[in-house]
Amino acid sequence: MHAAGGDHYDALYHGFRWQVPEVFNIAEVCCDRWARDAQHRLRTALIAESAGGSPRLHSFAELADAAQRLSAALAALGVARGDRVAIVLPQRFETAVAHMAIYRLGAVAMPLSTLFGPEALEFRLKDSQACAAIIDDSSLTALLALQPRCPGLKHLIGVDTPGLSNVLHWDTLLNTAPKPWPGTASTSARDPAVLIYTSGTTGNPKGALIPHCALIGNLTGFVASQNWFPQEGDVFWSPADWAWTGGLMDALLPALYFGAPIVGYRGRFSAQVAFELLQRHGVTNTFLFPTALKMMMKAYPVPSQQFKLKLRAIMSAGEAVGETVFAWCESALGVRVNEMFGQTEVNYIVGNSDRWPARAGSMGRPYPGHHVDVINDEDQRCAVGEVGEVAVATHDIHGDPDPVFFLGYWNNERATKAKFTGSGAVKWCRTGDLASRDAEGYLWYQGRADDVFKAAGYRIGPGEIENCLVQHPSVANAAVVPKPDAERGALVKAFVVLTEGTRPSAELAMELQKLVRGRLAPYEYPKEIEFIAQLPMTTTGKVQRRVLRDLETERARKEAQQLAQAASAEQRAGKPA
Template sequence: MAAKQESDAYRSLHAAFRWQVPEYFSWAEACCGRWARETPEAPAILFESDSGCRAQYSYGQLQRAANRLSNALRRLGVKRGDRVALILPQRFETAVAHIAISQLGGVAVPLSMLFGPEALEYRLQDSGAVLALAECAALPALRSVRAQCPALAHVLVVGECSPGTDEIAWMSALQAEDARFTAERMKAEEAAVLIYTSGTTGPPKGALVPQRALIGNLSGFVASQNWFGFDPADPTRPSQALFWSPADWAWTGGLMDALLPTLYFGRPILAYQGRFDPLKAFELMAAYGVSHTFLFPTALKAMMKAVPRPRERYAGLRLEAIMSAGEAVGDAVFAYCQQELGVTVNEMFGQTEINYVVGNCARFWPARPGSMGRAYPGHRVAVIDEDGQPCPPGVVGDVAVHRRDVHGDPDPVFFLGYWHNEGATRAKYSGDPSDSWCRTGDMAVQDEDGYLWYQGRSDDVFKAAGYRIGPSEIENCLVKHPAVANAAVVPKPDPERGALVKAFVVLAPGHAGNAALVAELQRHVKGRLAPYEYPKEIEFIETLPMTTTGKLQRRVLRELERERALQR
């Protein structure tokens, strides 16, 4: 009876939900402008760096700095629709830049600080960025390719370093400008940001994301954060909230899942400029009283191994919600969050192109360990086959999102298309791009209740001895062993079986890789999964190849095994 009531409530939530997308909508106004008028002294950005620097900025300060930057950009010739590159870490100036570019009518092109010259050159050339805002540490790579980027007319330098002769210092540029600016009136359908995919399955493509996509993100953000900043018993009554995530603001996970939605609700977000470290993560959350967070499964695994009993060690922890995405969380991490952090992790699924479409909300529908959740209100999601038809429950297929919700209204979460790549945009859909299923390229199984169970990228799933193998389940099983910090499973070419299951394993501190441990790990998997799923070969490795967004790059390991097979 309880399960039926929960299912009925979930269906009622979907049936009652209607998108409200105005003709005109701006990130700048929604995330800063209105708060700067209504609550100018409210904290917006709390900042800490690994060097010990700390600061706090209000919404009023954020708006005034954005106004100065908008004036400076306009003076430098940036026009509506121009692309502006941001090579910046988590810091106040990054938030300022997004607000300034949005109210000017420009298109932000966030780029990771980790990009080398080749990666930067490709994106700067492809986007045609006319100006770049770069933090000091990014300057060597940027300077080395600037001559090959003819559209790039100006560089603004952020940080405590001297700009080059043809570069402009951030502070001097802003100090010369007025703190007032009349924002452009932006249509909801206009482009806001050009984000390049992480390239896990090929060359990066630029996803052009409109202003309205932030609205499309909100139902998933609120649900995954257990009614972020509001009392679930009375959604009209605000509650205290402080958000933090190590997710890079140059990516969808940091920008659309953390920075912008937090500012949309007028709450503060902690910006930490430094490399992720599991102990530092706990220290930050305890010291600042972080209530809501987004942590990748790789981060949660590292934290689980580093601090098995966090609440005994960090008295200041007051977490209310943890959202996770990027890879399957797995029941080992799920149980750790429940038992040791006192929070049911809300797994979420989305992409740069269509973000925040599937997930959990522990307060309103029960999470199932290992499941990526159900469609968030406002999104119509299915598992489809090669012909674009929905698969029966229990059958593996491609996770897809329809351009229209259950009421037939357009879903605002969708991207506008791939930058200068109409062919790739059309290939993303099973039919008419305005009224059809959009394929994600991620494989899953859907159960009778609509919960999805991740199986991996379409090119990660493989066959071994005739059996279809999804790597996530095996990886999750391996991580449950105390000797395993992380694991990746790929096919190893085999002349008889077609492929063997092979695992690359990163050891937890204090453990040594040897034949005895290999046998122990194989028995560990055999005793928990199907006999054909245990890894026939295990290789110990110091680190796994990851994208800059924290996603596992299995294709790198697959290619390694293919090359090894050719050499034998």
């Protein structure tokens, strides 16, 4: 291990080799092994807290006991190896128990966000053919209504739900679990463990089937981005929902893998809540997505005036952080934020660390164990500075299989094949994200392939403009999309969310336009600014620019239709009777 500071990238990257055992189970490494160890069994695994409630500490021994009981109960209900079990729960102790119990059986955990509406839940439950769902009161009504339309969904297990004849109560199940409790399944490292559906920003969401060994594939990036986690006294917290890859693979599972406590907060996120949690639990390591960091920066420009923090590492992902937030983290929090890039299918592949110098605005470098590059449509490496698609090779630089990969899309072989290109020695998994590479191997994000657009012949990446707008003290968040234009093809348009107490005005819009014109290229400034109460977001905290693009396209269509109707009416009025 190298000391922090300096640039140790080459030695770390080229010296790393994967060690993936044939038999590997997430529950064994994240729970069982700690509970068996006399020195570690009473160590805190989870600090559970809800809004307005007192924190409760749960040990690894308690986690293992509950997981064993639940696995026995699930087995008695007929849940078998490979079966999908939905987990529709927030950050709470029972969520971690459910994951461990399902992995112990060799079944497949399917985490679903409590923010999902009935249609989103129904699609995923039907598509996955889930046989059971573990829920709490927040999703009880929706699941009861959906169950008759999901023939495979035989069992609903309720946590803190009222007594209902068609819902099995969590406490009753665990207290009456038949003995002997089953041991942890001897799963292959590439056996399926998790089914996570993509955000679905375009078309129906696809279920990415993730193997047990993907946890191993995530660890190099996790350790590096958290500045060599774990260290003595480390405590982890992230508001990232455990129902998606960022919360599960970037927070809950790696923290448990290393036997370190993680805070689970059941409540609404706010800047104040975030700082209070960081202070109260002495959090040292966190994953905060850029939207959360922007909220915290705007609410508490100088947090040291109100809070005493112990932060030593911040990872951020999902969107580009931008220079403004990057500088604030460094000056106000005393921590250089480590941006990370990954996606559900291949997570934690590129990023930063204190072992190599982070560059403001850069995605970072490929983490050890991952062969990542920027390639063109012909699968060839792009030249330095040239924009191409970020892709990760199925084998690392030593020719060993990379364990980070998903197994494929659930019941969608066509989409799985379309994700990969290349043949022969190198096969690439394309991410759909655009970037450029500099001479030192740092990647610079340019946006999703479907977010980048042309205006007046210029290629426009929304991220740089959005980050510039956020530098203004009145701007809380921004999203840039093309507005259809007959002459230029498209105009640059910005949707802007203002900070609390700021009123929209034409003068402010002009001020924001001037800000961008003064700092970026003349063709990049937004010709039109629309103030909006909130941006459309996915459940994973990403801005849904597609929704805004579609809105502008529909507006343009209606405007063209109205102009055509007016012209037609004028023509008819001018004709003799």
